Amino acid sequence: MPATTKKAKTKLSKLQWRNRNKVLGNFKLGIKASSNARKYYIKLASHYAQLSNIRQDTIHKMTTDLSRKVYCIRIEDLNVSGMIANHKLANAVSNNCFYEVRRQLVYKQVHYGSKVEIVDRWFPSSKKCSLCGHIQSMKLSDRVFCCHKCNHTLDRDENASINLENAPDKLVRSARP
Ligand SMILES: [Zn+2]
Structure with a gap:
């Protein structure tokens, strides 16, 4: 905040x-x-x-x-309405105004020549090890990703963003204004 x-x-x-x-x-x-x-x-x-x-x-x-x-911006297709129904997440999500951020990024593509891509909401970006691909469960409170298989350790969001960058093409679509 x-x-x-x-x-x-x-x-x-x-x-x-x-x-x-x-x-x-x-x-x-x-x-x-x-x-x-x-x-x-x-x-x-x-x-x-x-x-x-x-x-x-x-x-x-x-x-x-x-x-x-940034030329290419990849964001996750979060299920925001589902998250808002979940009490604990409601405040975090509405504070971060996810939909508004996405809306603005999408319409600013035209002005700035950037490209916004949406990654499928079922892609396990937070649960996947960005190094070895191992998938494990992550609590929301876990801020650090520590792979149970290869021991790779890094910040949760950083790990997720590397995964988003490497997401398979079939799970990525471009966002049109
Ligand atoms: Zn790993």
Whole structure:
């Protein structure tokens, strides 16, 4: 999470905590929101807008930078809706805004002449040893890949990205805007 997002998130939770006892109103119960509560709602909305702006800005910078520097970008076809249904993954995935990153990379192809390729979601990029090809199970919390067969050890994401680079052609398709 970028530092600016973290700061904005902290500010937001502080605002919510300070206003925890406000009479926020409930339409069903016929309770009207107090005027202070209404002011709080407006403030809250602007905090959410700010957070989404920071996020959007960060993603744009990142995807532009990538599209400029790299000719061929391979990404995994993650099953994001499935991951969001999984509680533990939900926050990580929505924070990283996977779909938005992918969408931007795909449409920026035209501007920057880059090429985006999608690797099939069933390709075991994280579970495969990038050196000997051995496949083993990996927990999400395992940040380092340590091959049980050849002892090859490296960062989980690095291992996965080497595998993506070497993925068989039949599992790779190009992403069209
Ligand atoms: Zn190995």
